[in-house]
């Protein structure tokens with residue numbers, strides 16, 4: 007550990023984002039004990055996993071997987087929601103790294119040319135000064151590059167216009183269900199080429215990612231579309 011880091015740790019010890027226990031030198035963001043309770047999903051067969059099944063026939067998506075289960079009021083939901091409600095940009099970054107590390111030993115990333123984060127509505131990303139999904143995707147791309155993948159990131163090539171009045175009147179889940187491909191505006195179709203990996207934080211009904219994938223395939227000509235979610239709600 008660098009001297010400056012050691013000094014800062016004395017003043018402001020790094021704590022587990024879940025239980026607040028002071029982290030050891032070899033622990034990052036979440037302590038070992040809490041990490042054991044994170045419900046990771048270990049998929050070995052991407053084509054037949056349950057998230058892939060959820061999206062089949064609804065959009066031209068070839069492979070889909072998620073890294074952990076999203077279980078309300080548990081460690082998994084607190085991790086996923088920390089960037090959103092606590093403004094923890096560092097947790098979003100760490101989640102992106104985790105998305106790579108959990109699948110690093112598989113062939114999931116083979117052939118991926120471009121990573122595309124699902125855009126947030128404009129007012130949402132301004133609330134915290136950062137877009138959590140974009141931050142996650144950027145960290146994922148950085149890990150992929152370090153591992154030797156020749157991959158680029160394309161943010162802001164698709165816009166998600168501000169929610170209109172009729173949408174705002176609906177409750178959270180209804181709003182998600184109402185998302186259509188037309189709600190996304192592809193502003194740079196020429197950059198959406200090759201094999202795309204779409205990234206989102208939570209996949210629930212799949213409505214958002216299906217609409218996003220359909221918007222892209224209608225406006226651009228990607229070779230293929232794949233999906234990676236940080237989490238997946240339990241059924």
Ligand SMILES: [Zn+2]
Nearest residue numbers: 022025037040
């Ligand atoms: Zn902990």
